[in-house]
Amino acid sequence: xxGTGGNGLARPSCTMLNNLSDTSSAFPVKLSLVSASLFLGLxxxxxxxxxxxxSLASRGLYGGITWIATWENYQRVxxxxxxxxxxxxxxxxxxxxxxxxxxxxxxAYCLAxxxxxxxxxxxxxxxxxxxxxxxxxxxxWVLILRADGILNSLLIRLGLLDEPLSLLFTDLSVFVGLxxxxxxxxxxxxxVAIERISPQLEDAAFDLYASMGGMFRHVLLPLSIPGFLAGxxxxxxxxxxxxxxxxxxxxxxxxxxxxxxxxxxxVARDWPFGSALSFGLMGTVLLLWFLLGxxxxxxxxx
Amino acid sequence: xxxxxxxxxxxxxxxxxxAVDHVSLAIQSGExxxxxxxxxxxKTTILxxxxxxxxxxxxxxxxxxxxxxxxxxxxxxxNMVFQHYALFPHLSVFENVAFGLQMKGERQANIQKAVSHMxxxxxxxxxxxxxxxxxSGGEQQRVALAxxxxNRPVVLLLDEPLAALDQQxxxxxxxxxxxxxxEVKATFICVTHQQDEALMLSDRIAVMQGGKLLQVGTPQxxxxxxxxxxxxxxxxxxxxxxxxxxxxxxxxxRVEHEVLSPVMVMGSPHDxxxxxxxxxxxxxxxxxxxxxxxxxYDNMLQAIVHQxxxxxxxxxxxxxxxxxxxxMARVPIAEAQSSPLAVGQPVYVQWWAQxxxxxxxxxxxx
Amino acid sequence: xxxxxTSFIVMSLLVMLFLYLPVVILIGxxxxxxxxxxxxxxxxxxxxxxxxxxxxxxxxxxxxxxxxLVSTGxxxxxxxxxxxxxxxxxxxxxxxxNMILVLPLVIPEILLGVALLMVFVLCQxxxxxxxxxxxxxxxNLPLTIVIVRARLRKLDPAWEDAARxxxxxxxxxxxxxxxxxxxxxxxxxxxxxxxxxxxxxxVTFFVAGPGSTTLPLKVFSMIRTGMTPEINALSAVMVVxxxxxxxxxxxxxQRSTPASAESSYx
Numbered sequence: 017x018x019g020t021g022g023n024g025l026a027r028p029s030c031t032m033l034n035n036l037s038d039t040s041s042a043f044p045v046k047l048s049l050v051s052a053s054l055f056l057g058l059x060x061x062x063x064x065x066x067x068x069x070x071s072l073a074s075r076g077l078y079g080g081i082t083w084i085a086t087w088e089n090y091q092r093v094x095x096x097x098x099x100x101x102x103x104x105x106x107x108x109x110x111x112x113x114x115x116x117x118x119x120x121x122x123x124a125y126c127l128a129x130x131x132x133x134x135x136x137x138x139x140x141x142x143x144x145x146x147x148x149x150x151x152x153x154x155x156x157w158v159l160i161l162r163a164d165g166i167l168n169s170l171l172i173r174l175g176l177l178d179e180p181l182s183l184l185f186t187d188l189s190v191f192v193g194l195x196x197x198x199x200x201x202x203x204x205x206x207x208v209a210i211e212r213i214s215p216q217l218e219d220a221a222f223d224l225y226a227s228m229g230g231m232f233r234h235v236l237l238p239l240s241i242p243g244f245l246a247g248x249x250x251x252x253x254x255x256x257x258x259x260x261x262x263x264x265x266x267x268x269x270x271x272x273x274x275x276x277x278x279x280x281x282x283v284a285r286d287w288p289f290g291s292a293l294s295f296g297l298m299g300t301v302l303l304l305w306f307l308l309g310x311x312x313x314x315x316x317x318x
Numbered sequence: 319x320x321x322x323x324x325x326x327x328x329x330x331x332x333x334x335x336x337a338v339d340h341v342s343l344a345i346q347s348g349e350x351x352x353x354x355x356x357x358x359x360x361k362t363t364i365l366x367x368x369x370x371x372x373x374x375x376x377x378x379x380x381x382x383x384x385x386x387x388x389x390x391x392x393x394x395x396x397n398m399v400f401q402h403y404a405l406f407p408h409l410s411v412f413e414n415v416a417f418g419l420q421m422k423g424e425r426q427a428n429i430q431k432a433v434s435h436m437x438x439x440x441x442x443x444x445x446x447x448x449x450x451x452x453x454s455g456g457e458q459q460r461v462a463l464a465x466x467x468x469n470r471p472v473v474l475l476l477d478e479p480l481a482a483l484d485q486q487x488x489x490x491x492x493x494x495x496x497x498x499x500x501e502v503k504a505t506f507i508c509v510t511h512q513q514d515e516a517l518m519l520s521d522r523i524a525v526m527q528g529g530k531l532l533q534v535g536t537p538q539x540x541x542x543x544x545x546x547x548x549x550x551x552x553x554x555x556x557x558x559x560x561x562x563x564x565x566x567x568x569x570x571x572r573v574e575h576e577v578l579s580p581v582m583v584m585g586s587p588h589d590x591x592x593x594x595x596x597x598x599x600x601x602x603x604x605x606x607x608x609x610x611x612x613x614x615y616d617n618m619l620q621a622i623v624h625q626x627x628x629x630x631x632x633x634x635x636x637x638x639x640x641x642x643x644x645x646m647a648r649v650p651i652a653e654a655q656s657s658p659l660a661v662g663q664p665v666y667v668q669w670w671a672q673x674x675x676x677x678x679x680x681x682x683x684x
Numbered sequence: 685x686x687x688x689x690t691s692f693i694v695m696s697l698l699v700m701l702f703l704y705l706p707v708v709i710l711i712g713x714x715x716x717x718x719x720x721x722x723x724x725x726x727x728x729x730x731x732x733x734x735x736x737x738x739x740x741x742x743x744x745x746x747x748x749x750x751x752x753l754v755s756t757g758x759x760x761x762x763x764x765x766x767x768x769x770x771x772x773x774x775x776x777x778x779x780x781x782n783m784i785l786v787l788p789l790v791i792p793e794i795l796l797g798v799a800l801l802m803v804f805v806l807c808q809x810x811x812x813x814x815x816x817x818x819x820x821x822x823x824n825l826p827l828t829i830v831i832v833r834a835r836l837r838k839l840d841p842a843w844e845d846a847a848r849x850x851x852x853x854x855x856x857x858x859x860x861x862x863x864x865x866x867x868x869x870x871x872x873x874x875x876x877x878x879x880x881x882x883x884x885x886x887v888t889f890f891v892a893g894p895g896s897t898t899l900p901l902k903v904f905s906m907i908r909t910g911m912t913p914e915i916n917a918l919s920a921v922m923v924v925x926x927x928x929x930x931x932x933x934x935x936x937x938q939r940s941t942p943a944s945a946e947s948s949y950x
Contacts, residue, residue: 042858048765052825055762060788060822063799070802081806122695126688140934145703147876147930149883151900152919155907156706159713159916164721166709196702228689250790257792259886264907274794281798281890291802294795301791309783371845392851404842408864417860418850469850 064298071291081287089292098276098293105273108187109255112194116202116251117244119195124206124243125236129215139207146200154193154264161189161265185267193261198254202247209243210236242311249308253301273297321380322347322505323368323473328377330363337363338374339529345522347382347472350499350506352516354552355526361509362401364526365475368507369398382472392421397466398475402482403458405450411437411461412446418469436468439501440494456487460494467502476508480515492519513553517541525549547596547677557604557645559597560679570616570671573597577641581617584672594679603673604647606635606665607657615668621645623663637665707923714916731917741918744902751813751898752881755820760874763828768862770829771836782833788826796822797890804891811893819887824877831876831937835869836862868936875933879926 074084092098127138145153160166161183168180183189213236221231259274266272271279273293280290323345330338337360345351353361366372367379370391378387386394397418405414412433419429437443440460450458459479466474479495480488496519499506510516516523517537525532525540533545544550547558561573564580573595574580583597610618621637624644633654635647645667659665714732718725735741770781788796796819804815839862847857863870885900892901899922906915 042854045765045769045858048762049769052762052766052829055821055825056788059800059803059818060796063803064795066802066806067795067799119695119699122692123699126692126696129688136938140931141700142703143934144927144930145707147879147883148926149900149919149922151883151885151903152710152923153706155903155915155919156710158907158911159722160706160709166722169722196706199699199703253790254792257794259792259794274792277794277798281801287802290798294798297792298795301795302787305787305790306783309780366845369845369849371848391848392853396849398846398849400842400846402840402842404840404846406843406846406861406865417847417852421847421851421856465846465850 067291067294067298069291070288071295073288073291075286075288089289090296092289093292093296101271101273101276104187104270105256108191108194108272109252109258111191112198112255113202113248113252115191115195116199117248120199120202120206120247121240124203125210127203127207128210142200142203146204150197151260151264154197154260157189157193157196158184158264161192184265185270187266187270189265190262190270190272193265194255194258197258197261198251201250201254205246205250206240206243209240209246213239245308245311249304253304256300257297320347320383321345322349322382323507324378324380325364325367326378326380328364328367328374328379330360330367330372330374332363336529338367341377341529341531343524343531343534345473345505345507347505348503349521350496350508350519352508352510352520352523353526354510354513354516354523356552357511359526360529361526362477363529365398365477365507365509368394368473369396369475370394371398395472396475397469397471397473399459399462399466399477399479401477403450403462405458405461405465407450409449410446411442411448411450411453414450414461415465415468417465422469432468433464436464439467439498440464455483456491459483459491463495463498467498467504470502471504473505473507474502476506478510479508480512481510488515495519517553523553525552527552544598544675544677547598547679550598550675550677555601555646557599557601559599559643561595561597562593563591563595563676571676573676575641578619578639581619581674582671583674583676591676591678596677596679598675598677599645599669599673601634601646602648603669604645605668606637606647606649606659607668608659608663608665610666610668616671617669617674619667621665621667623659623661623665626659626661635659635665637667639667710916710923711920714913714920716913716916719913731913732921734914735917735921738914740897741899741902744897744899747813747896748882748898748900751816751820751896752878755817755824755881756874756877758817759821759824759828759877760870763825763873764832764863764866764870766825767829767832767836768858771833782830785826785829788823789830793884793886794890797887800887801890811891812896815891815893816888816896816898819891820881820884823884823887824881827877827880828873831873832866832869835866835937839865872933872937875929875936879929879933882929883922883926 070081071089072085072087074082074086074088076082093102123142127135127142130138158165162168163180163182163184165184167183168177171177172180217235217239218231221235226234257274258272259278262270262272262275263278266275277290277293277297280286280293284290321344323343325341325343328338328341329336339360341360341364343364353364355361363372367374368381370386370389370393374387378385380386381394381396406417409417415433415436416429419432424432433446434443437446440463442457442460442464445453445457450461453461459482463479476495480491483491492515495506495508508516508519520537522534522536523540524534527548533540533549535543540549540553544553547556550556551558559573559575559578559581561575561581564572564574566572567582570582570584571591572580572582581597605615606621606623619639621639623635624638625636627634627636628651631651633649633651635649637645637647639645647667713722715727715729716722716724717728717730800815800819800822803809804811809815843861843865844857847861852860883900884898885904888898888901889904892898897905899918903915903918903922906912906918
C-alpha cells in the first residue's frame with residue numbers, strides 16, 4: 017500500500033494511515049497471521065501437492081519411491097478390482113447422503129421451528145455426537161451388530177430368529193455406520209437453511225389453500241435447497257473417504273477407498289499407487305467443495 | 319465568537335461513492351449544530367472525519383484553530399455518541415464511562431470523582447455496577463452521553479442520538495440534551511434525519527444531500543427561505559408546483575403552468591430568476607374552501623378533495639389539482655368542523671402571494 | 685410456537701434415539717460382569733478397576749493429554765491472532781478465505797494422514813510426539829480460527845471506533861475490547877480443539893511412531909487383537925469425557941451469542 021506519488025507533499029496516503037489504527041495491524045496479530053499461513057502452507061497445502069507429485073512416480077523395488085515419471089498409477093484405477101472398490105465407495109457415499117437428507121429433514125425442521133429454549137437443547141444434542149470420538153462411537157455398532165451382539169440376541173430372545181444373522185462386515189453395516197456418523201453434518205446446515213425461511217411463508221402458503229404436503233413440496237423443500245446442497249457435500253465427502261467405518265464395520269472384504277488407500281500405504285507399501293488413489297479422492301473433494309462454495313458465495317455475498 | 323470546528327473543502331470517497339463532496343463548514347464554539355439529510359447523504363461520514371475515525375481524501379479539518387486532519391482520534395479534543403451507543407458490553411456502566419479517562423492515564427482518584435459527577439449529571443447514580451445489557455434504551459443513551467462528556471471534549475459529536483428511542487422518550491431526551499449542553503458548554507454537532515428534531519434542538523442546521531451541503535442557516539432561515547425545493551421539501555411538508563416565469567409585476571412575479579391557471583408569488587431574493595422555477599407553499603398557509611368568495615386571495619386553483627386525515631388538533635386535507643398533483647392543507651380542527659368538506663367535493667385552493675416561495679428548479683450548490 | 689406435524693416429531697425422536705442409543709448401550713455394557721458376549725451377568729466395576737491398573741493405558745492417557753494440550757495451546761496462540769487479522773480484510777474475500785480455511789476440516793482425514801506421513805518420511809523427520817502435534821495442529825488451527833471468526837463477526841465494529849474515539853491505541857483496543865469480548869469463544873475453541881485432538885484417530889494413526897501411542901490408537905489395537913470388556917470401559921470413559929468437553933465448549937460459545945446453528949459447524 018503506497019500513496020499515489022503525485023500530490024504526496026506532506027500528506028502520506030490516507031488508506032495507509034487508516035489501516036495503521038486498526039487492531040489488525042497490532043504486531044502480534046501480524047505475527048500470528050504470517051506464522052499461521054506458513055504453518056498451513058507447509059503442513060497442509062505442500063503435503064497435498066506432494067501427493068500429486070508422488071502419484072506420478074514409480075514404485076521402487078522394495079516399496080520406496082523411484083522418481084521416474086509415469087501415468088501407470090492412474091491407469092491401474094481401471095483395473096476391475098480397483099473399479100469395484102471405487103464403485104462401492106461412490107454408491108455407499110451417495111446412498112448415505114440421500115438417506116441422511118431424508119431422515120435429517122424432519123429433525124432439522126423441528127429444530128429450526130422450535131422455541132428458543134428447545135432449540136438450544138436440541139441443537140446441543142445433535143451437535144455433541146458431531147464432535148465426539150468417532151472411533152468409539154463406531155465401535156459401539158460392532159457391539160450391536162456382531163453375531164453375538166445386542167441386536168441378534170434381542171431378535172432371538174423375542175423368537176423372531178433362530179440363527180443369528182450375519183450383520184457385521186456387510187455393505188449394510190458400513191452403510192448404517194456411515195449414516196450414523198455423518199447424519200449431524202446434514203442436519204446442521206439444514207437447520208440454518210430452514211431458519212432463514214420466514215414462517216410467514218408457510219402461513220402464506222396455507223392461506224393460499226396449500227395442504228401441509230403441498231406447502232412442504234412447493235415452499236419449504238425448494239427453499240431448503242441451499243441446506244441440502246451444503247449438507248449433501250458435508251456428508252458425501254467424509255463418507256467417500258471414510259476409513260474407520262469400513263475398517264471396523266466392513267472388514268477385509270468390503271473395502272472402500274479409505275481402507276484401500278491405507279492398505280496401499282501401510283500394507284502393500286505402494287506409495288505411488290496409494291498417492292494416485294488419494295489424489296483421485298482429493299480431486300473429487302476439492303471439486304465438490306469449490307462448486308458448493310461458488311454457489312453459496314454467489315447467493316450470499318455476506 | 320470563535321470557530322470551534324472548520325471543514326475546508328473536504329472530500330471523502332468510499333469506494334466509488336463520494337460520501338463527502340467539497341464540504342466547507344464553520345461551526346461556532348458553543349453552538350448546537352445539526353446536520354440534516356436523508357440516509358446515505360454523507361452526514362455520518364462528516365462526524366467520523368471530525369472524530370478522526372476516517373481521514374479525508376482532500377481538504378483540512380481544523381478544531382480550535384489547530385489543523386487536525388492527520389491526527390488520530392486520541393489526539394483530538396472530540397468525543398462521539400454512536401448511533402447505537404456502542405457501549406462495551408463486557409464493561410459495567412462505571413467502567414464504560416471511565417474508559418476514556420483510563421486511556422488518558424488519569425489518576426484513579428480523579429477518575430472516580432469525574433465519573434461519579436458525570437453519572438449524577440445524567441441521573442444514573444446507583445447504576446454504576448450494571449452491564450449495558452441490563453439498562454433500558456434511555457439509560458443506555460445517557461451512559462453513552464456520560465462516556466463521551468466525562469472527557470470534557472471541546473466538541474461532542476452525536477450520531478442519530480435519539481433514533482433508537484420511542485416517541486415519548488425522544489422528547490424527554492431532547493430537553494435533556496439542551497440541558498446538558500448548557501451545563502458542559504461544549505459545541506454539539508448532531509447528525510439526524512428527523513427534521514422536527516433538528517428544528518427544535520439546533521442553533522443552526524446544515525442540510526445535506528448526496529455528499530453536498532445544500533444550505534446552512536438557522537432553523538427559521540431554512541424553513542422560511544429554503545434555497546431550493548429539495549431543501550424546502552426536506553424541511554417541513556411542502557406543496558410544489560413547477561412552472562415558468564412569465565413576467566415581474568410590481569414586486570410580484572407571475573408563474574405560468576401548462577395546465578393550471580397562473581399564480582403570483584412575492585419576488586424573493588432570487589429576483590433575477592428566469593425560466594423554469596418551482597413554487598412552494600407550506601400546507602398551513604393554504605386555504606381550502608367550498609366557495610371562492612372569501613378574502614380575495616392572490617391565488618386560486620380548483621381542486622377536488624381526495625382524502626381527509628384527522629390528527630388531533632388539526633385536519634389535513636389532501637386535494638387533487640387539475641394536473642393530478644396532490645396538495646395538502648392543514649386546517650385547525652375548529653375551523654374544519656364549522657365548514658366540513660367531504661371526499662370528492664370540488665374545492666378552491668387559495669393563498670396570498672407573499673406566502674408562496676419561488677425557487678430555481680435546478681438549484682446550484684451553495 | 686408453531687404447530688408441527690406429528691410425523692416429524694416422531695421421526696425426530698427416532699433420529700435422536702439412533703444417535704444416542706449406541707452410546708448408551710456401550711456405557712451399559714461396560715458395567716456388565718460377563719466376560720464374553722452381551723448377555724447381562726450382573727453389575728460390576730471391575731473393568732474400570734482393571735483399566736486404572738493398566739500401565740500401558742495410563743501411559744497412553746498421559747500421551748494423549750500432553751499432545752492435546754500442546755497442539756491446542758499452539759493453535760490458540762496462532763489462531764486467535766490470525767482470526768483478528770483476517771477479519772478486517774475485504775468483505776468479498778471473506779467467504780473465499782473461509783472456504784480455504786475450512787478445507788483442512790472438510791478433507792477426508794485419511795488424505796491428511798497419508799500426505800503428512802509422506803512429507804515426514806521423505807524429509808526424514810522422526811515420527812513421534814512432534815509429528816502428531818503438527819498433524820493435530822493442521823485441523824486445530826483452522827478450527828480455532830473459524831470459531832473465533834464466527835464470534836468476531838458478531839462484534840459491533842462501532843465498539844472499536846468508540847474505543848479509539850475515547851483515546852485507545854490499537855494495542856488498547858486489542859487487549860481491552862477485542863480480546864475480552866472474544867474470551868468465551870477462545871475458551872470454547874480451546875475446549876473443542878482439545879477434545880478433537882484427544883479423540884483423533886486417523887491422522888495420529890499415520891504419523892505416530894513407536895513410544896507415542898495415544899488412547900485412540902490403544903483402543904484401536906485392543907479392538908484388533910480381540911474384544912474384551914475392558915475396551916467397553918475405556919470407550920465409555922472416552923465418550924463421556926469428550927461429550928462433557930464438547931457440551932461445555934458449546935455452552936461457552938452460546939452464552940455470549942444467541943443460539944444459532946450456523947456457529948456450530950462452520
